[in-house]
Amino acid sequence: MFQFPALRSLVETWVTESNTARVRSLSSNFIGIAQPNHNIEAKLHHAGIVSSRKITKVEATNKEAEEKVLVGEEEAEQLVSASIFTDQGSRGQGVGMSLYRSLPIAREIWDRADRHLWTIMVTHFPCYSPSPY
Helix, strand or coil, X not given: CCXXXXXXXXXXXXXXXXXXXHEEEEEEEECCCCCCCCCEEEEEEEEEEECCEEEEEEEEEECCCXXXXXXXXXXXXXXXXXXXXXXXXXXXXXXXXXXXXXXXXXXXXXXXHHHHHHHHHHXXXXXXXCCCC
């Protein structure tokens, strides 16, 4: 029985980034025996999306006995995200610059997005540094 709180903690930490309010359901079935001194390996697998909620399959295995001891499923709200598409304005260098130069609000939005995307690129692809900002 001690496995379920450990499982829930693992799921909340990795799947919902410690935001328990995002968990909508978590179920598990004990299919083997695990003791506190056993070496248990947990695996999380993104199984799909249902009604905009992320479904994660959970499996815990006793590494010494090489047998499954627990299987489960978690359903969680996803974080709000946005996608950026270059669209057809990216076909040539300087496209959109007249709008950037003439409208302060466009310039502000463009500059904020540029700084944000630059930070992401440097974080994930260090070859993009040093930053121009």
